[in-house]
Amino acid sequence: xxxxxxxxxxxxxxxxxxxxxxxxxxxxxTMMFWYRQQPGQSLTLIATANQGSEATYESxxxxxxxxxxxxxxxxxxxxxxxxxxEDSSIYLCSVAGTAAYEQYFGPGxxxxxx
Amino acid sequence: ILNVEQSPQxxxxxxxxxxxxxxxxxxxxxxxxxWYRWETAKSPEALFVMTLNGDEKKKGRIxxxxxxxxxxxxxxxxxxxxxxxxxxLCAPSDGYSSASKIIFGSGxxxxxxx
Numbered sequence: 764x765x766x767x768x769x770x771x772x773x774x775x776x777x778x779x780x781x782x783x784x785x786x787x788x789x790x791x792x793t794m795m796f797w798y799r800q801q802p803g804q805s806l807t808l809i810a811t812a813n814q815g816s817e818a819t820y821e822s823x824x825x826x827x828x829x830x831x832x833x834x835x836x837x838x839x840x841x842x843x844x845x846x847x848x849e850d851s852s853i854y855l856c857s858v859a860g861t862a863a864y865e866q867y868f869g870p871g872x873x874x875x876x877x
Numbered sequence: 878i879l880n881v882e883q884s885p886q887x888x889x890x891x892x893x894x895x896x897x898x899x900x901x902x903x904x905x906x907x908x909x910x911x912w913y914r915w916e917t918a919k920s921p922e923a924l925f926v927m928t929l930n931g932d933e934k935k936k937g938r939i940x941x942x943x944x945x946x947x948x949x950x951x952x953x954x955x956x957x958x959x960x961x962x963x964x965x966l967c968a969p970s971d972g973y974s975s976a977s978k979i980i981f982g983s984g985x986x987x988x989x990x991x
Contacts, residue, residue, distance in 0.1 A: 806966065806981040
């Protein structure tokens, strides 16, 4: 299994600002994923991040709003740009395991935008 | 896009009682179904991955069944304990590998009354 940490664990931000969320894994992984869960909604995939290539975004998510970095095999960041109250969510990173279907999740970052 | 529905949305159960809840998903192009348990402020924890019609998996007091022909899975908890309080998420995969996307339902929030 993989141990994943995220920073910050929670934050309260003002409208119009940006927040960068960090995801650190204790082992090298090829694929990392970023999800968000808005209040009352499902966990929704934002993008897939492979090391050495640009992130692939899901429908409804764009790079200008959610830029992602993946500088090495153990680390990734997600930035939530120009925040509005609708961005208030829990943001999680996850990594693909070595066995089929394995995915491990971080503890999440709880973001409130005022 | 997979449409995943979970019911009920929330459930309150007396300690010691058994309970179950449902996940329904499209039966066409089925690859695998995940069940996760997500406690507040913690990482979602993988409970089961099921791939075959008729699969039945068990982990302690928790078990799950899978019907891929009709597109549903049940999760059962026997003799509920306070530590079972969590949101239970089901999520079908859209492929065979650990890098495949998993599409989450909105979850069943389970609360156990002591």
